[in-house]
Amino acid sequence: KENSSGRSKNIVIQNNKGRLSKEEIERMVNEAEKYKDEDKKQEERIKAKNQLEGYCFGLKQAVEEAGDRLNESDKCCVKNLCEDALKWLDNNTLADKEEYEHRYQELTKKCSSIMAKLHGQGQSAPGGPTVEEVD
Secondary structure, three states: OOOOOOOOOOOOOOOOOOOOOHHHHHHHHHHHHHOHHHHHHHHHHHHHHHHHHHHHHHHHHHHHOOHHHOOHHHHHHHHHHHHHHHHHHHHOOOOOHHHHHHHHHHHHHHHHHHHHHHHHHHHOOOOOOOOOOOO
16 A cells, blocks of 8 residues: 555465466376276386396396305306396386296296205205204
8 A cells, every 4th residue: 555645556466377277186186097007007017027037136146156055057057047037028128917927937947946956055064963862
């Protein structure tokens, strides 16, 4: 209000710039619901891929750290199987969840006997004390 002339003006400052309207918010919520199932499938596919990839790297590390507990042919076998699986992963980045799971199961079957040798020897203590039960 200007005192000398007695005039007054009201100024309203609104901060609407950059805000979403109710219609835009509703549209975005509807889109999120629409793609919810697709997002879930994508998440499962990525988890299956990561499981296979992690298993490959874990196997390779276990074999490299095995030392003389595994013979060289077993080490080479596991390394080659892992390298093949990793190459397949690189060449099939858009594979579906079932394909990743199938590859994981195949690799597990092929490497399980070798890994059993490794873990079986690691747990037994040759030349360790024997315990005899006495009545």
